Amino acid sequence: MQNFMNMSVKEVIEKNPRIGEILEEYHIGCVPCTVATCLLRDVVTIHNLPGKDEAMLMYRMEKELYPERNVQLREVAEGKEKEEFKFSPPMQELVDEHVHIKQLVAYISEVLELVAQDEDIDRDLLFNVIRFIREYADRYHHAKEEDILFEYTDRSLEIINVIMEDHVTARGHIQAVVDAIDTGNREEIISHLTAYQALLTEHITKEDEILFPWIDRGLTTSQVGEIYRKFSEADAELGSDLPRRNLEFLRTLNEKFASQ
Numbered sequence: 001m002q003n004f005m006n007m008s009v010k011e012v013i014e015k016n017p018r019i020g021e022i023l024e025e026y027h028i029g030c031v032p033c034t035v036a037t038c039l040l041r042d043v044v045t046i047h048n049l050p051g052k053d054e055a056m057l058m059y060r061m062e063k064e065l066y067p068e069r070n071v072q073l074r075e076v077a078e079g080k081e082k083e084e085f086k087f088s089p090p091m092q093e094l095v096d097e098h099v100h101i102k103q104l105v106a107y108i109s110e111v112l113e114l115v116a117q118d119e120d121i122d123r124d125l126l127f128n129v130i131r132f133i134r135e136y137a138d139r140y141h142h143a144k145e146e147d148i149l150f151e152y153t154d155r156s157l158e159i160i161n162v163i164m165e166d167h168v169t170a171r172g173h174i175q176a177v178v179d180a181i182d183t184g185n186r187e188e189i190i191s192h193l194t195a196y197q198a199l200l201t202e203h204i205t206k207e208d209e210i211l212f213p214w215i216d217r218g219l220t221t222s223q224v225g226e227i228y229r230k231f232s233e234a235d236a237e238l239g240s241d242l243p244r245r246n247l248e249f250l251r252t253l254n255e256k257f258a259s260q
């Protein structure tokens, strides 16, 4: 089992697609994940399944991978069940920011309908969407993840690389949208904003449901305090006007599209 645990999930699933199906049963969505280069070992740990579920998952995977072996189900001590999870204050701050980013990301569908229908592209609307993404999602939010939070993790872990790559890919899509607005290329605007919407939706789910609970469980109380202080300093450096003007724009989108 050990050598499969040290292989990437993708490789293991390629060798035996049943493993992907078994992981799905435990809500570990490695098959649809765009990258899936995480090690099987890390994936199992990161998902923090209740003790008995994890033992059963390991048993079923090992049986599938080594049908000739007499595989034993690992015994789990009582009390190793999953506890109710509550985010620490700085992590909750990031999760709250996700709520605003998800709202903006959801409105991309309505914005793109206008881009497809209107004779003249509403450049102001698009530039405000881009400004929200660059200022609020990227400089205000992603920067705290990259420059502060991930310093408290092992940056060589595949899941951190995947998350960092998502940020880079997202920036690439937004630059392509800006270029396409310049040249008035509707198809490019639509295709890159659609790709951004899909990417960020999956990205935020990965952070909220998997990465952040896992990082949070590994932090000491003094690290939580340190991160909280550094987040406040980072926010203060950018100034309160940045979140204010972007959240104000989000409210105008609510009004604009809620009545439709």
Ligand SMILES: [Fe+2]
Pocket (backbone or CB within 6 Å): 142, 145, 163, 167, 203, 207
């Ligand atoms: Fe992120």
Ligand SMILES: [Fe+2]
Pocket (backbone or CB within 6 Å): 094, 098, 141, 142, 145, 204, 207
């Ligand atoms: Fe995030």
